[in-house]
Amino acid sequence: MALKKVTAAIGRGLIAGLCGTTAMTLSQQMEMKLTGREQSTGPGDMVASLLGVEPKGQSERETFANVVHWTWGTLWGLPRGVVSLTGAKGGKATVVHAVIILGIDFWILHKFGMRPPPWRWPRKEVAIEVLHKSVLALATGLVYDTLRG
Template structure:
């Protein structure tokens, strides 16, 4: 039996992207809950790094101080949802299940570890406290696992 991609490549790509978007939403929901639990336990304030990064990339002024947390959440959800698309493309390339989830995690976390310091909105990982790095890795692993499980469930062919 042929797969969707073999029968109709455009349809296969479309399904991979849409399943990826849904997986990205699920992953973003999971990382949000993970971060909320961690912030409650560690008494950490919500991050405004998303606003700072987007302000630098788009060369716009930061939002009003009282709106930064809301805008950061909007950016967080948009960014996280869009990261589901690469999960679909990874599967489309033939990598499935846990190997795909591991590859997705590596891509997401490596992007963060290089992008944020290059924008000067976070220190390089080598200058971070190991506990902070471990917590960050855990959050991104929660995202990747949730996105992977949802992607695999949605895209499973009978």
């Protein structure tokens, strides 16, 4: 496989991942308004712990969580690029990408003690997680395929 093809997939993946994160963030904001759920700092807290950093105060904690959210979401465009290198595109690639995102996110949340395995979550919480990660995968895929032409 040519280096040019791989680097193009990486670049498109990062751009698409940023756009997908924007869409997911909007869906999360709408869902939180409807459900009254508070914004989580959990992923940011986990990354801070892994890096050995301690945000000072709630404001820094929320800012760090936001940076983690956008970085992590944008990086989810990379597996979409890898999926495209197999020749998959459109709905098939989006489904594969969504499964990758959900599988790894569920594993990480459990592995680092943030949540029990997903089969022990309340159904509503699983549905919310699946909804937002599906929005991420769908928006990322649409942008990726548009950039790919």
